[in-house]
Amino acid sequence: MKVLPFVVAAAAVLLSACASTGNPADSANAGNAAIVSGNGASTAGGGGSSLNPAQPLPQVDAAGAEAAAYAGVNGKSVFFDFDQSAIKDEYKGVVEAHAAYLGKYKGHVLVQGNTDVRGSREYNLALGQRRAESVKQSLEVLGVKPDQVEAVSFGMEKPQASGNTDGDHAQNRRADFVYQ
Amino acid sequence: MHRLIAYCWRVLLLATMLAAPLARADLTVDIVGGGSSRYPLTILPMQNEEWLPEAVTQTVKSDLAMTGLFGLLEPPGGTVLPASPQAFDPVPWQQNGSRAVLYGKVTKLEGGLLRLTFWAETVNPREQKLAAEFDVHSSQLRDVAHRIADMVYEALLGSKSLFASRIAFVVQKGKESRLQVADVDGRRAQTVLRSAEPIISPAWSPDGSRLAYVSFENKKPVIYVQDLATGQRRLLANFKGSNSAPTWSPDGRKLAIVLTLSGNSQVYIINADGTGLSRFSYSDAIDTEPVFSPDGRQIAFVSDRSGGPQIYIQPLDGSKTVRRVTFQGAYNVSPAFSPDGRQLAYVRREAGRFKVMLQDLASGDARMISNSAFDESPSFAPNGKMVLYASDEGGRSVLYAASTQHPGRVKLGVLEGQVQDAAWGPFNP
Structure with a gap:
C-alpha cells in the first residue's frame, strides 16, 4: 500500500485519546423515528454492552476549519472491483483523506460496506463486511485508532444505482463513511 | 314442482358464479408437467354458498391448486348441487375423470351463525373420505376455508397439509x-x-x-x-x-x-x-x-x-x-x-x-x-x-x-x- 508520509506524520502528531463515552444500547433502542410501529419497547440483549466499545457522539465544532475538512471527506466513498475487497490505488487517496480527518478531529466513523444487488442477501452482507474491514484496516495503518472506526455492512440493501448494468453494479460495490 | 323450480333457480345462479374466471389475480398457478400424478378432484360450490360474503370453495380450490398435488376439474354448467350423501350421484364424476368430489351446503342458524357442512367422497368405488360441519360467524370464513383445504388434503392424500x-x-x-x-x-x-x-x-x-x-x-x-x-x-x-x-x-x-x-x-x-x-x-x-x-x-x-x-x-x-x-x-x-x-x-x-x-x-x-x-x-x-x-x-x-x-x-x-x-x-x- 502507498502511504503518504505526511498523512502518517500528521495523524501521529494529532492523535490523542478518544475520550467520549456512549451507550450503544441507547442508539439501538426502538423509539427511533425510523420505526413507525412495532411497539418497540426494546431492551438490550445481555452480553452486548461489554463487547461494544463506546461510541462517541458527533463532535460538532463550529470552527470553519473543521467544517471545511468535513466537507472535504463527506460523501467520499471507496469503490471495489467485482468480488474484491482490496482497495484500488485510485481510492487510496480517499482513505488517506478520511484518516487525516479522523486523526485531526477525532470523530467516530462507521464504515459501511456495500455490494451489488445480485445473490444472497446475507452472503452479500458478509462480502460488504469484508470491504468495510479492508477499509478499517487501512485507516488503522494510517494511524486511526481502532475504537474510532466500526466496520459494518449494508450488503445489497443500500444500492446507489438500482439498475442491473455493469455500471450500476460498479456503483454499488463500495464502502461509505458515516461520521457519528 | 314449486320446490323444483326454486332449486333450479339456485343452480342457475351458481352456474353463473362458476362462469367467472377461476384464475384469480391473487394466485397465479403455473403447473407444468406431471399432471397424471396429481389427484383429480372436483370441488362443487356448496349449496346456498351465495349466502356467504366470500366464496369459501374458491379459497379451498385456490389452496389445493397451490399445493400442485391436485388436478382440479371443473363441473359442467347446470350441475345439480348435492346437499347430502343421499343426493350425491357418483356416476357423472366417474365419467369426467374425477377421483373424488367435494360438496356441501350452507345453513343459516340462530344468532347469525352459519353452518357449513361438507363431504368428500371418492367416486369409484364410492367411499366417504370426509364429513365435517362448522358453525361459524361470517368473519371466520377464510379460516374455515383453509381448514377445509387441510382436511381434504389430509383425507385424500393421507399426509399432513400446510395451510395451518x-x-x-x-x-x-x-x-x-x-x-x-x-x-x-x-x-x-x-x-x-x-x-x-x-x-x-x-x-x-x-x-x-x-x-x-x-x-x-x-x-x-x-x-x-x-x-x-x-x-x-x-x-x-x-x-x-x-x-x-x-x-x-x-x-x-x-x-x-x-x-x-x-x-x-x-x-x-x-x-x-x-x-x-x-x-x-x-x-x-x-x-x-x-x-x-x-x-x-x-x-x-x-x-x-x-x-x-x-x-x-x-x-x-x-x-x-x-x-x-x-x-x-x-x-x-x-x-x-x-x-x-x-x-x-x-x-x-x-x-x-x-x-x-x-x-x-x-x-x-x-x-x-x-x-x-x-x-x-x-x-x-x-x-x-x-x-x-x-x-x-x-x-x-x-x-x-x-x-x-x-x-x-x-x-x-x-x-x-x-x-x-x-x-x-x-x-x-
Whole structure:
C-alpha cells in the first residue's frame, strides 16, 4: 500500500485519546423515528454492552476549519472491483483523506460496506463486511485508532444505482463513511 | 314442482358464479408437467354458498391448486348441487375423470351463525373420505376455508397439509420496509414492523410466536426478536460490527447468528434472551447463513473457505468436524433443511442465474425447482411439500411456492411492492 508520509506524520502528531463515552444500547433502542410501529419497547440483549466499545457522539465544532475538512471527506466513498475487497490505488487517496480527518478531529466513523444487488442477501452482507474491514484496516495503518472506526455492512440493501448494468453494479460495490 | 323450480333457480345462479374466471389475480398457478400424478378432484360450490360474503370453495380450490398435488376439474354448467350423501350421484364424476368430489351446503342458524357442512367422497368405488360441519360467524370464513383445504388434503392424500401455517416476508415500498406476516396464500397480510431502513432475514421461532430479524435502523445491522401477539420487541444482538442471519434452534432456546467480532463474519450461538454468546465456526473466511438441522444436532452454513461460497455442515457436539455438502457450481448459498432433515434447499448461481436447488443429503443428488433468473431465500413449508422463495420478475421481486414433489410453482400474486426474504412459518399452535 502507498502511504503518504505526511498523512502518517500528521495523524501521529494529532492523535490523542478518544475520550467520549456512549451507550450503544441507547442508539439501538426502538423509539427511533425510523420505526413507525412495532411497539418497540426494546431492551438490550445481555452480553452486548461489554463487547461494544463506546461510541462517541458527533463532535460538532463550529470552527470553519473543521467544517471545511468535513466537507472535504463527506460523501467520499471507496469503490471495489467485482468480488474484491482490496482497495484500488485510485481510492487510496480517499482513505488517506478520511484518516487525516479522523486523526485531526477525532470523530467516530462507521464504515459501511456495500455490494451489488445480485445473490444472497446475507452472503452479500458478509462480502460488504469484508470491504468495510479492508477499509478499517487501512485507516488503522494510517494511524486511526481502532475504537474510532466500526466496520459494518449494508450488503445489497443500500444500492446507489438500482439498475442491473455493469455500471450500476460498479456503483454499488463500495464502502461509505458515516461520521457519528 | 314449486320446490323444483326454486332449486333450479339456485343452480342457475351458481352456474353463473362458476362462469367467472377461476384464475384469480391473487394466485397465479403455473403447473407444468406431471399432471397424471396429481389427484383429480372436483370441488362443487356448496349449496346456498351465495349466502356467504366470500366464496369459501374458491379459497379451498385456490389452496389445493397451490399445493400442485391436485388436478382440479371443473363441473359442467347446470350441475345439480348435492346437499347430502343421499343426493350425491357418483356416476357423472366417474365419467369426467374425477377421483373424488367435494360438496356441501350452507345453513343459516340462530344468532347469525352459519353452518357449513361438507363431504368428500371418492367416486369409484364410492367411499366417504370426509364429513365435517362448522358453525361459524361470517368473519371466520377464510379460516374455515383453509381448514377445509387441510382436511381434504389430509383425507385424500393421507399426509399432513400446510395451510395451518403462516409466512413472513419483507415488502419494500419506496424507501419503506415492512415486515409482514400473512396466510400461506399471501392474503390477510399484517404489518409487524415498518422502518425507513431495510429489514432482512426474518426467522420464525419454532412455536410461531416470535420473529427474529435484522434491522438497519441504527445505521448497521442488528438483530431483534419480536413477539407477534404483543408487538413487543427486544434487541437480541448489537455487538460491534455487523449482527445478522438469525435462525432458531428447534427447541426455541437458542439462535445461531453471525457476528464480525473477529474481523470476519463467523457463526455464533446465543440464548434467545441474549445471554450466553459462544462462537461456533472458526475460519478466516466468511461463514454465514447458519441453520439448525431439525434434530438440533448440527448446523448447515455457507462459507467461502474454499474460494467461492459453498454449504457446509458442522455438528454442535464441539467436534468441529466440518463436512462440505455442495460440490456442483461455484456459488451455493442460503441453505434450508427440510423438516425431516433429509433434504437441503439452497440457491445456486450458474451462468449468472440464481436458482433454487433441492438436494438429497444422503445421495448428494440435486435438482432445480425454480425457473427464474434471480431466485432467493428458499424456506420449506412445515410439511416439507413446498418451498417458498422470492423471485425477480422484470425488476419486481415476488414470492413463489414450488412443490418439492412435482414440477410446478405458484406465484403469490396478491402481494404488492417488492416482496422478498420469504420465510415459511411452523404449524400454528
